[in-house]
Amino acid sequence: MGRAPCCDKNNGLKKGPWTPEEDMKLINYIQTHGAGDWRNVPKNAGLQRCGKRCRLRWTNYLRSDIKRGRFSFEEEETIIQLHSVLGNKWSAIAARLPGRTDNEIKNYWNAHIRKRLLRNGIDPVTHSPRLDFLDLSSILSSTLCNQALFSLSSLLGTQALLNPNLLRLVNTLLAINKLENPETLLQYLQKHQCQAAQTPPDISTCTTSTPPSTNQTQLLQPNGEVLLPEIGNFGCQNSQQNLPLNFGDNNTFVSQPSYVPHVADNSNFQSLDGSQNFSFDSVMSDPMSSPTPLNSSSLINRSSSTEDDKESYSSMLKFEIPENLDISDFM
DNA sequence: AACTTTTACAACCGCATCATT
DNA sequence: AAATGATGCGGTTGTAAAAGT
Numbered sequence: 001m002g003r004a005p006c007c008d009k010n011n012g013l014k015k016g017p018w019t020p021e022e023d024m025k026l027i028n029y030i031q032t033h034g035a036g037d038w039r040n041v042p043k044n045a046g047l048q049r050c051g052k053r054c055r056l057r058w059t060n061y062l063r064s065d066i067k068r069g070r071f072s073f074e075e076e077e078t079i080i081q082l083h084s085v086l087g088n089k090w091s092a093i094a095a096r097l098p099g100r101t102d103n104e105i106k107n108y109w110n111a112h113i114r115k116r117l118l119r120n121g122i123d124p125v126t127h128s129p130r131l132d133f134l135d136l137s138s139i140l141s142s143t144l145c146n147q148a149l150f151s152l153s154s155l156l157g158t159q160a161l162l163n164p165n166l167l168r169l170v171n172t173l174l175a176i177n178k179l180e181n182p183e184t185l186l187q188y189l190q191k192h193q194c195q196a197a198q199t200p201p202d203i204s205t206c207t208t209s210t211p212p213s214t215n216q217t218q219l220l221q222p223n224g225e226v227l228l229p230e231i232g233n234f235g236c237q238n239s240q241q242n243l244p245l246n247f248g249d250n251n252t253f254v255s256q257p258s259y260v261p262h263v264a265d266n267s268n269f270q271s272l273d274g275s276q277n278f279s280f281d282s283v284m285s286d287p288m289s290s291p292t293p294l295n296s297s298s299l300i301n302r303s304s305s306t307e308d309d310k311e312s313y314s315s316m317l318k319f320e321i322p323e324n325l326d327i328s329d330f331m
Numbered sequence: 332a333a334c335t336t337t338t339a340c341a342a343c344c345g346c347a348t349c350a351t352t
Numbered sequence: 353a354a355a356t357g358a359t360g361c362g363g364t365t366g367t368a369a370a371a372g373t
């Protein structure tokens with residue numbers, strides 16, 4: 001025989017929201033006797049509740065060390081990072097977030113973080129970009145309208161350009177070359193047999209090993225190999241996929257309106273007018289929930305920003321190609 | 332003002348594992 | 353060792369409040 005049952009079903013025990021009186025009874029009992037032996041808590045505390053419900057009420061709501069209120073920016077970052085490693089192990093995540101319960105984290109994830117990741121084209125399960133969201137056909141059609149890329153696609157094969165690393169490199173090189181000489185670019189690519197072209201075109205997996213970035217303008221290795229510019233290298237952590245950058249007008253890089261998975265270092269960028277410097281550490285998560293303001297040069301007030309404001313962060317990530325960048329060095 | 336939709340979060344349910352007999 | 357219940361955990365639901373129409 002096993003133990004006596006904790007609480008029988010259909011035994012008339014109360015269900016639904018807890019009243020303040022019930023809470024007080026439970027608090028008083030636990031303060032006196034300590035938490036544990038939940039089977040006997042209802043009886044001893046004079047509660048018409050199942051012991052299981054008493055435990056949940058205590059651990060999720062009544063404990064004095066529970067931190068109430070909105071999640072901070074740092075907490076949100078931690079949740080996202082831990083979730084990318086631990087998955088839906090809410091109790092394990094909660095163990096690393098003092099004052100937060102697994103239930104609270106789970107609810108916050110489902111209500112906020114998960115939805116935002118989905119909106120930004122990130123699969124909340126894999127933390128990788130979603131293929132359906134990326135809409136590669138539109139990406140390709142827009143880029144392939146460019147005659148230069150069209151030439152490349154016909155010569156390298158469209159399939160090759162499905163490789164995000166290659167696409168990003170081509171984009172970068174085309175921008176650097178100001179789209180004037182695709183043939184030269186093609187020759188360069190063929191000559192150097194860039195590594196990106198050899199990466200399997202399955203963008204659902206990230207097989208690249210991305211070292212910490214050093215300098216976004218460091219495009220040329222001492223041996224002459226071109227590095228993917230760090231500006232498009234948003235840190236591939238936990239199989240997160242890098243996304244290609246768009247190139248807007250006036251030689252500006254415009255980041256995809258997407259979630260920025262992780263930045264391994266303090267990559268700093270300057271806004272178009274040079275007035276705003278900010279790092280990806282500051283924008284990788286929802287700024288609204290953060291009590292920490294951006295640095296003083298930022299125009300963004302996190303505490304008052306809206307969802308739209310947050311999503312417009314991506315539009316701020318515009319970067320100018322330095323005037324002094326001598327493109328002839330690369331070709 | 333009334334109604335509908337969305338959001339936030341507490342609570343419940345069911346399953347897996349652990350503990351006890 | 354097996355049986356049984358307790359406990360812990362993750363998924364889901366219910367509901368009140370807020371926002372939108």
